Amino acid sequence: MYVPGFGEASPEAKAAKNLHNLFTYVAVRVVNAQLESYNTEAHKELTEFMEKHSLNDGDKFCAALMRESSRHKTLAMRILEVRSAYCKKDFEWDNLERLAKKMADESNTRLMRDYVLETSHVETEKMKSPNFMDNIVLHMIMFIYIYISCNANHFTPY
Amino acid sequence: MYVPGFGEASPEAKAAKNLHNLFTYVAVRVVNAQLESYNTEAHKELTEFMEKHSLNDGDKFCAALMRESSRHKTLAMRILEVRSAYCKKDFEWDNLERLAKKMADESNTRLMRDYVLETSHVETEKMKSPNFMDNIVLHMIMFIYIYISCNANHFTPY
Numbered sequence: 455m456y457v458p459g460f461g462e463a464s465p466e467a468k469a470a471k472n473l474h475n476l477f478t479y480v481a482v483r484v485v486n487a488q489l490e491s492y493n494t495e496a497h498k499e500l501t502e503f504m505e506k507h508s509l510n511d512g513d514k515f516c517a518a519l520m521r522e523s524s525r526h527k528t529l530a531m532r533i534l535e536v537r538s539a540y541c542k543k544d545f546e547w548d549n550l551e552r553l554a555k556k557m558a559d560e561s562n563t564r565l566m567r568d569y570v571l572e573t574s575h576v577e578t579e580k581m582k583s584p585n586f587m588d589n590i591v592l593h594m595i596m597f598i599y600i601y602i603s604c605n606a607n608h609f610t611p612y
Numbered sequence: 613m614y615v616p617g618f619g620e621a622s623p624e625a626k627a628a629k630n631l632h633n634l635f636t637y638v639a640v641r642v643v644n645a646q647l648e649s650y651n652t653e654a655h656k657e658l659t660e661f662m663e664k665h666s667l668n669d670g671d672k673f674c675a676a677l678m679r680e681s682s683r684h685k686t687l688a689m690r691i692l693e694v695r696s697a698y699c700k701k702d703f704e705w706d707n708l709e710r711l712a713k714k715m716a717d718e719s720n721t722r723l724m725r726d727y728v729l730e731t732s733h734v735e736t737e738k739m740k741s742p743n744f745m746d747n748i749v750l751h752m753i754m755f756i757y758i759y760i761s762c763n764a765n766h767f768t769p770y
Contacts, residue, residue, distance in 0.1 A: 520723065
């Protein structure tokens, strides 16, 4: 589906790039945790390198690590292997989809509930205002919307 | 799979949160593009709001939009609907997985190829160094690794 604001890329490509950086972060953490138990010197070197270099851009981090020293290069090769294997074997893709869909429902419900509760408190002070009935109708519509959101996943708003 | 560095959360939960913010960004873009053709006033209001409020945290953006004015609240409700429908119906989950796996392979290959090309140039100047044969062996190993990475997806490095 075409989405404005992504240039020639797509939301899927943007999301894949974010995941790629996350997988590098995971691989660095996994390798460093493994080193902690059997190679404390390498563990110390990698920890020091992480303190000086951002992991926001995974590829940039790995490229810098490869060029630091021959020992760092070995670590970088290991990180490249682990991030590829993690992406292909261990990352739970179905779980990601389930969690994101659950988050969409829960966040929408929470945002509307918080708004209704917040404004209900304010409205109590304004019960004599001429717009009181309008507000009651609005809140009823929002409650119905929350109810439908919680109970039905089959709607096509656009 | 347990991964250190994520506290009580998981990489999947972290990735779902990032996707949730991306879906809000997509929904805002979709709604604003729709408004452009049939409600220029609302389009202008939403554009102005976007200039003043960051979309990095999607829920925070929507919460602020709901509280701006009653007209903004209607826009916020529409955005909540669209992001939920986009997540459930239009986002291409299979495509995301395919792109991320492809990116893992391509990035690893590119990083190693760039390193080999860069150091090969330097090594040419050092051909008479006593470590020359060591470097040749290292480069051969890296070339073999690149070849295997491009041709085989079935390896379990950890």
